[in-house]
Amino acid sequence: MKTKRTFLSILTLCIALLFTACSGKEAASTKSTDTKTESGSESADDSNSKLDDLYQQENQIFADHEDVWNKVFGMMSKSAADPNGNYADYLADTIESNKESFTDDELKTLTADIETIRKIEEQIAEIENKSTGADDNDQKNSSNDASPFKNFSGQDYDGNSVDESLFSKNAVTVINFWFTGCKPCVAELSKLNELNDAIKSMGGEVVGINTETFDGNKTAIKEAKTILESQGAKYRNLSIDSSSDAGKYASDIMAFPTTILVDRNGNIVGDPMLGGIDNQDNYDTLMKQIQSVIDADSTNK
Numbered sequence: 001m002k003t004k005r006t007f008l009s010i011l012t013l014c015i016a017l018l019f020t021a022c023s024g025k026e027a028a029s030t031k032s033t034d035t036k037t038e039s040g041s042e043s044a045d046d047s048n049s050k051l052d053d054l055y056q057q058e059n060q061i062f063a064d065h066e067d068v069w070n071k072v073f074g075m076m077s078k079s080a081a082d083p084n085g086n087y088a089d090y091l092a093d094t095i096e097s098n099k100e101s102f103t104d105d106e107l108k109t110l111t112a113d114i115e116t117i118r119k120i121e122e123q124i125a126e127i128e129n130k131s132t133g134a135d136d137n138d139q140k141n142s143s144n145d146a147s148p149f150k151n152f153s154g155q156d157y158d159g160n161s162v163d164e165s166l167f168s169k170n171a172v173t174v175i176n177f178w179f180t181g182c183k184p185c186v187a188e189l190s191k192l193n194e195l196n197d198a199i200k201s202m203g204g205e206v207v208g209i210n211t212e213t214f215d216g217n218k219t220a221i222k223e224a225k226t227i228l229e230s231q232g233a234k235y236r237n238l239s240i241d242s243s244s245d246a247g248k249y250a251s252d253i254m255a256f257p258t259t260i261l262v263d264r265n266g267n268i269v270g271d272p273m274l275g276g277i278d279n280q281d282n283y284d285t286l287m288k289q290i291q292s293v294i295d296a297d298s299t300n301k
Helices: 006-022 027-064 066-074 087-097 104-131 134-145 183-187 189-200 211-216 218-230 245-251 280-300
Strands: 153-156 161-163 172-178 204-210 237-239 258-263 268-274
Touching: 027 066, 027 104, 066 087, 066 104, 066 183, 087 104, 172 189, 172 280, 183 189, 189 204, 189 280, 204 211, 204 218, 211 218, 211 237, 211 245, 218 237, 258 280, 268 280
Parallel strands: 172 204, 204 237
Antiparallel strands: 153 161, 153 237, 172 258, 258 268
8 A cells, every 4th residue: 555645744734833833933033934934835835736746647547547457456465565665666566476367468558557657656756855854754653653543433324423432332343445436346345245244243343435425425425325235235334524534544545445454442453455355365364354353352351
């Protein structure tokens, strides 16, 4: 998984803290301070704009060859590639470890796309290296320590409100992030429903979060409900606020579907699972992780 947008929110927060620190200056230095602040703001805005443009270029590459890239994203959980390293290398390693699944034409397309992505990533890294300082790193470390589900709120597709008690009532909550146009996401919905039925008696629950239904988007919710019904998926799906901590976490996800486990205290347990659980190996792996969280919950009671 690649979480690119994190940098932007960190940079914005650090700039806000800088403004607060400057507000205590004496009146004699106000003009100089305002000039520096304005310059810093313009520089940050310019960096953010460039980063957004580069991210859009990458997203367009995936959209232009959607079918073959959906195959790649569906294979990520089975790849031994390091998701925390260079993004282009991660994609290339994932494809290499599954190259027998692609035609020659698909491999040619993917290879060309990856080279373009690699050049984009180099530009992104250059901008981030120039803009990220020690304060940014401190803020990043503190933000990573806090769970995005501590003050959770949302609504199910029938308009019923949900809060963090969703987690406290379960020994483990399996959260699946998906979106309507993601074929691997849709392909695993029936299996997720099967998983939900299997873990209910164990004190677990599956919850879906479709990233297109953020902020109560009625059109997207209607489309998601139709797809869920067509796949026989009856477990809860939620719409959340895009500006919430959980919404920001979901917005940072770059590979779908992604599934995480959350304990009854709202803490994420273990690493995210990339790819669909309609693959039996993935399903079995996830079940073992779920059992581990449930066992730990029983021990802590």
